[in-house]
Amino acid sequence: MSDNFHSEKNFIFNFLQNPEISNSYTKQQWSLLLRIARNANILAHIGWLLKLKNIFDDAPSKVKDNINAAQTIVEYRKQTALWELDRLHHALNGIGTDIIALKGGAYLIAQLPFSEARMFADIDILVKKEKIEMIEDMLLKQSWKSMKMDDYDQKYYREWSHEIPPLRHIARTIEVDIHHTIIPPTSRLNPDPQKLLAETVASNENGFKTLSSYDMTLHSATHLFYDSDLDNKLKDLIDLDQLITHFCKKENDFVNKLIVRAGELDLQRPLFYTLYFTQKLLGTKITANELKNSKKISGVSFPTVILMDILVPLAILPEHPDFPRLTVRFARWLLYIRSHYLRMPLKLLIPHLLYKSKTRWEASKSAA
Amino acid sequence: MHEVKKQIQSRKWSVPQNTTLLIKQRQDSAIVFHSKSGETHQLNDIGIAALLIIQQHPVSLNDLADQINKLYEVETPSELTVRLQRLVKDFEILGLIEPFKE
Amino acid sequence: MKLSHYSVPELLKKASSNNGIILLVGPFSVRLRTRNHQLVSNLRDLYQDFSTCSVKNQIVDFHIDMFSPSNHRRWIKPQINFSIDGLFPFSPFSVSHATPLFEWGFNWCIARNAQNFLLLHAAVLEKNNKSLILPALPGSGKSTLAAALSHSGWRFLSDEFCIIHPSDGKIIPIPRPTPLKNESIQIIRDFSPDTFIGPLFHNTRKGTIGHLRSPTSAIEQQHKPGTPRWIIFPRYQSSSKTTLMPLDKSFSQMKLASNAFNYEIQSEVGFKTVTRMVDNCDCYNLTFSTLNSAISILDTLADNV
Numbered sequence: 001m002s003d004n005f006h007s008e009k010n011f012i013f014n015f016l017q018n019p020e021i022s023n024s025y026t027k028q029q030w031s032l033l034l035r036i037a038r039n040a041n042i043l044a045h046i047g048w049l050l051k052l053k054n055i056f057d058d059a060p061s062k063v064k065d066n067i068n069a070a071q072t073i074v075e076y077r078k079q080t081a082l083w084e085l086d087r088l089h090h091a092l093n094g095i096g097t098d099i100i101a102l103k104g105g106a107y108l109i110a111q112l113p114f115s116e117a118r119m120f121a122d123i124d125i126l127v128k129k130e131k132i133e134m135i136e137d138m139l140l141k142q143s144w145k146s147m148k149m150d151d152y153d154q155k156y157y158r159e160w161s162h163e164i165p166p167l168r169h170i171a172r173t174i175e176v177d178i179h180h181t182i183i184p185p186t187s188r189l190n191p192d193p194q195k196l197l198a199e200t201v202a203s204n205e206n207g208f209k210t211l212s213s214y215d216m217t218l219h220s221a222t223h224l225f226y227d228s229d230l231d232n233k234l235k236d237l238i239d240l241d242q243l244i245t246h247f248c249k250k251e252n253d254f255v256n257k258l259i260v261r262a263g264e265l266d267l268q269r270p271l272f273y274t275l276y277f278t279q280k281l282l283g284t285k286i287t288a289n290e291l292k293n294s295k296k297i298s299g300v301s302f303p304t305v306i307l308m309d310i311l312v313p314l315a316i317l318p319e320h321p322d323f324p325r326l327t328v329r330f331a332r333w334l335l336y337i338r339s340h341y342l343r344m345p346l347k348l349l350i351p352h353l354l355y356k357s358k359t360r361w362e363a364s365k366s367a368a
Numbered sequence: 369m370h371e372v373k374k375q376i377q378s379r380k381w382s383v384p385q386n387t388t389l390l391i392k393q394r395q396d397s398a399i400v401f402h403s404k405s406g407e408t409h410q411l412n413d414i415g416i417a418a419l420l421i422i423q424q425h426p427v428s429l430n431d432l433a434d435q436i437n438k439l440y441e442v443e444t445p446s447e448l449t450v451r452l453q454r455l456v457k458d459f460e461i462l463g464l465i466e467p468f469k470e
Numbered sequence: 471m472k473l474s475h476y477s478v479p480e481l482l483k484k485a486s487s488n489n490g491i492i493l494l495v496g497p498f499s500v501r502l503r504t505r506n507h508q509l510v511s512n513l514r515d516l517y518q519d520f521s522t523c524s525v526k527n528q529i530v531d532f533h534i535d536m537f538s539p540s541n542h543r544r545w546i547k548p549q550i551n552f553s554i555d556g557l558f559p560f561s562p563f564s565v566s567h568a569t570p571l572f573e574w575g576f577n578w579c580i581a582r583n584a585q586n587f588l589l590l591h592a593a594v595l596e597k598n599n600k601s602l603i604l605p606a607l608p609g610s611g612k613s614t615l616a617a618a619l620s621h622s623g624w625r626f627l628s629d630e631f632c633i634i635h636p637s638d639g640k641i642i643p644i645p646r647p648t649p650l651k652n653e654s655i656q657i658i659r660d661f662s663p664d665t666f667i668g669p670l671f672h673n674t675r676k677g678t679i680g681h682l683r684s685p686t687s688a689i690e691q692q693h694k695p696g697t698p699r700w701i702i703f704p705r706y707q708s709s710s711k712t713t714l715m716p717l718d719k720s721f722s723q724m725k726l727a728s729n730a731f732n733y734e735i736q737s738e739v740g741f742k743t744v745t746r747m748v749d750n751c752d753c754y755n756l757t758f759s760t761l762n763s764a765i766s767i768l769d770t771l772a773d774n775v
Contacts, residue, residue, distance in 0.1 A: 031530045035555050038583075062499070062529040069585040076406070076735045083405045087463065321533065321555040322488065390738065392745045397720040401741035406734060408741060410724050 012036055012318060016238070017283040019049045022059070030059075032320070034066050040234045040318040041119040043070035048117035077120040081105060084123050084174045089207050091142045092135065098209050100126040100200055102182065102219060106210040107239075109203045114242035119235070122166065122175040126211075128197070129180035136164055136178065143170045182219045183227055188342055191222070191265040213247045213254070214261040221274035222267055229336035230315040237316060240274050241282040248285065255290045263297055272298035276305075277312055311335055380468040381456060382426040389423065389464075391416070405463055414440065418455055419464065426468035429453060474518035482510045489525040490533075493517060496644025496692055497587075497633065498580065499528050502572075504536040506550060509568040516569075516647040516668050516681050519689040532579040536568060554579055570671050570679050573649060580631055580644075581731045587642065588743045589731040590632035594641055595624040597772040600699035601641050603632050603751070605729045611706030611758070614654040617682055618761040619768065621662040626688040627696050631731075634698075636739045639746050641696035645688040647681040655680045661761060700771065701726060701753045704764075712763035714771070715755045722753035 014021055015033060022033070037043040047067035050056040056064065085105060092099065100106075102124040107115035127135055140146070144167040154165060163184065166175040181193050199212040211219060220243060224236040248254045255275070262271040272294045278284035279291065295305075314331035383389070388403035398416035400409045411419065414436060421427055421435055433449045459465045473481070473493070482505075484491045490503035491510075495517070504510065535553045539562055543549040549562035552575035559578050563571040581589060592605040593616035602624070606612045613629055620626035627643040635642055647668070650658055655667060655678065666683040701722060702714075726744055727733045733740045758764035 026526070027529045028526060031528075031533075034529070035533060039555050039557075060529055062531070065497075065586050066531065066583075069583060072585040072739075073735060076737055079404075079406050079737060083463075086404060090463070090466075319556070324556065388738075390741055392720075392723070394719050397718075399720055399723050399741075399745070401738065403738055406737050408724070408727055408733075410720055 012040075012234070013281050015046070016049070019046075019053050020055060022050070023055065027060070030063050034063065035321055036318045038066075038070065039321065040232060042235050042238060043067060044074040044117040044119060045114070045235075045238060047071055048114070071117060074117055074119055078108060078115075080172070080174050081108060081120045081123060084169070084172065084176065085109070085208060087169065088123070088125070088139075088176065091139060091144075095131075095135070095138070097128060097131045097135075098197065098200060099207070100197070101203075101208045101210055102126055102179070103223070105208075106216055109208055110201075110210050110216075112242070112246055114239070114246070118239070122177060124177045124179060125208075126179050126182065126193075126196070129193070132164060132178060132180055136167070139167055139176075144168065144176070145170055147175065183222050187226065189222065189226055189266060189270075191218075191267055195265060213243075213251065214258050215265075217243045217247065217258060217274075218262055218265060218267050218271060221270040225270040225273040226342050227339065229332060229339040230312060231332045231336065232316070232318060234316050234318055237278060237282065241278045241284045244274075244278065244284055244286075255286060256293070259290065259294050259297065262294075268294070268298040269300060272300055273308065273312070277316075281313060281316070378428050378430065380426040380428050380470075381422050381432075381460075381465045382468040383419075383423045383464065384466050387464075389419070391420075400464075402462070402464055407462065409462065409464075414451070415455060418452060419459065422459075422465055429456060432456075471522055472518065473514055473520055473522050476514075476522070478507070478511045478514055481514055482507055485510050492523050492525055492528050492530065494521045494523065494528070495576075495646060496628075497642050498531045498584070498644070500576070500579075501525065501530045501533045502536070503534070504568075505538075506536060506565065506568050508566075509536060509550075509572060512569045512668055512681075513572070515666065516683050518683070519686045531583065532576070534572070534575065534579070536572060536575075538565065567671050567674060569668065569681065570649070570674050573647070573681070576646070577630060584633070585732060585735055586636075588634040588636055588733070588736050588740055590634065590726065591630070591729050591731055592632040593629050594627035594632045594643070594696060595619045596627055596696050597624045597769070598775060599697065600772065600775060601627065601696035602700045602702060602768065602772075603641075603698060603747075604702055604704050605632075605726065606630075607703070607705075607729075609706070610704045611654075612704050613648055613650060614657055614706070615704050615758070615761065615764055617648050617650065617654075617658050618661050619765060620685055620688065621665060622765050623769075624772075625691060626684055627692075634743055634747070635695070636736070636743045639698065639743060639750070641698060643688075643692045643694070643696065645684040645692050647683055649676075649679050650682050651679055652677045657761070658682060698747050698751050699775070701748065701751045702756045702768075703754070704756045704758065706759070707757050708759050710757050710759045712758040712760070712767055713756070714767050715757075717753040717755055719748050719753060723748045 011032065033046065034043065037046045043066065047056060047070065050059060081104065085101065101109050104118065104120045105123050107118065147166045147168055164178055166177045168175050182191060182196065183189055196211060196215050199215055200209040201212055202209055210216060220236065220240050224233060224240065259271065262268045275286045275291055275294050279286040311331045311334060314328050315335050319325065319328055390401040390403065392399045393416060396413045398411050400411060400419065417436055417439055418432060421432060429449065429452060433445060433452055436452065437445060437448060481491060485503055486505045490501045493500045493502060533555055536550055538544040539549055539551055543562060548565040550565045550568045550571065551558060551562050552560055552571050560571065560575065590603065590605060592603050593612050595602045595616060604612050604616055616629055626645050627641060628645060629648040631644055633642040633644060650667065655670065658665065659667065668681040670678055670680045672678045723744055726748065736743065756764060
């Protein structure tokens with residue numbers, strides 16, 4: 001392999017689709033894999049894939065050391081998350097309403113295999129809208145605090161995106177985000193929360209519930225393709241590949257049923273992008289028919305698919321740290337605008353973007 | 369008021385299920401690692417004795433005071449109970465113990 | 471091949487290329503890329519006994535870049551950046567402070583990434599095959615004492631990080647240059663006139679800094695792990711009597727845990743590692759006012775084992 005990454009554009013995707021390719025890696029290729037994976041927060045996941053294929057022990061000792069270090073951080077974050085869920089359950093005991101764990105918390109509670117080596121961030125929970133104030137109140141009385149932020153951010157959260165700012169217990173560092181919908185209420189997509197709550201699944205853990213396998217997948221799909229700018233979000237795409245692959249083993253005809261459910265929740269578009277890009281970039285087993293069906297009911301136009309086909313891989317692909325490309329920056333900027341456009345009406349979008357870029361410019365000026 | 373006080377003292381405490389406590393005891397003190405929270409605590413002799421008793425089986429504040437008294441015989445029973453009440457409250461806040469549900 | 475094998479122009483040429491210079495330091499491998507002549511020259515002096523190799527022969531832990539900013543600070547009051555894989559953990563430094571920036575950045579990389587070890591904030595020395603751990607507290611005189619010991623018959627294992635391998639509790643040496651601060655610089659110059667201290671950097675966030683090159687023998691033995699035997703919390707106190715006071719082990723264990731960079735992240739393994747260390751070590755507070763009296767008392771401790 002030459003050191004020129006661009007001749008190996010699919011380096012990371014090739015590994016993810018077929019980890020045994022690393023049996024013939026040079027030292028330079030291993031170095032590159034470690035760097036890219038660490039930056040993308042998937043280094044522990046790489047280790048998990050190597051262990052699944054029984055080739056972890058054969059890897060060079062430096063690779064094992066770096067992966068063990070990443071796995072140690074993952075274990076610590078998992079423990080922190082589970083403890084926070086424990087304390088939330090303790091604090092909200094007897095509250096008389098369902099509390100649903102979302103995203104990483106849900107994967108941990110449901111003990112999905114890939115959650116073993118998945119880097120965790122913050123806790124997200126879903127509750128009924130009318131219960132939010134009471135829950136926030138109960139937590140604030142038991143030493144959780146609303147995250148300090150300026151008046152603009154508080155207003156943004158409460159009035160514009162109809163959410164409350166994250167909470168954090170005074171003795172701990174993990175943030176708790178309480179939602180009443182799975183996508184910001186001001187966005188163009190509006191999956192009915194009642195439909196989600198009707199299909200929740202009880203778990204063994206701490207009285208928390210999780211979304212159904214279909215809704216869990218659709219939430220992740222919507223979060224990636226409608227609530228984020230895709231910047232360096234390979235990890236989220238991997239989550240989707242893992243969710244779909246896992247549930248396909250557990251349930252009959254999972255993908256087709258997923259497409260039906262997406263129709264019920266009006267989430268056909270994010271699901272189409274999910275099926276299309278997990279199949280294309282990570283080799284997820286989606287049949288041509290399933291893809292065709294999903295595209296048809298999503299109503300995505302041909303030109304849009306072409307455009308996303310160019311932008312998404314550019315934005316999602318982790319960059320070679322030594323050779324950052326302008327095309328990638330441009331693609332990420334376009335998708336950043338897109339994600340905000342999808343998240344809020346135009347009349348809020350422009351002032352919001354102006355305010356955010358002004359604060360960013362001021363911050364960079366003072367650092368210089 | 370008296371009834372409430374009686375209730376508190378007869379409530380039983382236990383260490384929650386699936387809790388691992390790693391304990392290093394040295395003479396008069398102990399270091400405890402609480403696996404669920406990832407926190408490490410240093411306890412004196414009475415503190416570690418109380419925690420070990422609660423870990424063995426659910427126990428009320430009164431019973432705890434009796435058992436500790438048999439081990440140490442250093443304080444007047446009422447002072448010990450007050451001290452243990454504070455200790456049990458601290459343990460609960462830290463998540464080391466919880467009220468036992470029969 | 472040792473770094474000293476290459477001239478500064480040769481090293482600068484390598485450092486300016488895409489492949490950079492590879493440095494093997496303790497358990498870590500670093501790739502450094504920079505065009506700064508002064509930095510390369512200083513590092514050649516301070517790391518002269520460490521090995522370098524071709525990028526093809528080494529899997530790299532830290533890919534460090536030190537380049538000028540692309541804005542006007544390239545030319546006007548010139549600055550230099552420290553970055554690792556596109557991350558910039560620090561604001562730019564004045565270009566004349568490139569060497570201390572490299573050292574602090576290297577510390578940052580270890581503290582952030584080396585989570586397969588327990589990392590104590592401590593100096594480590596060895597005598598009679600037994601290791602002495604000196605945990606760091608501000609103003610304790612740890613670095614000065616460690617530097618003096620390393621020139622008094624003790625093997626130098628580390629100044630900043632006591633790296634413990636959790637599987638066996640052994641200490642992994644990383645005998646990097648020691649950053650001496652302010653008065654300590656002259657103290658060590660007086661104590662050991664033959665040692666090499668690099669150029670002085672004034673007005674850094676820690677005052678004036680000069681880097682002490684580690685003894686060649688320390689670097690030659692860096693692959694030999696250390697076995698912990700004493701944990702001693704040093705405290706420099708002028709005009710005091712030098713005393714060594716035994717410490718309660720539970721107290722020492724909590725103090726050591728709070729001293730570690732990554733005790734919480736290590737979780738259960740961290741607890742077990744620290745417990746084992748304290749079990750196997752004698753723990754003391756050391757109050758001292760002169761280096762010679764401190765060294766004398768520590769020599770007696772080492773020889774009585």
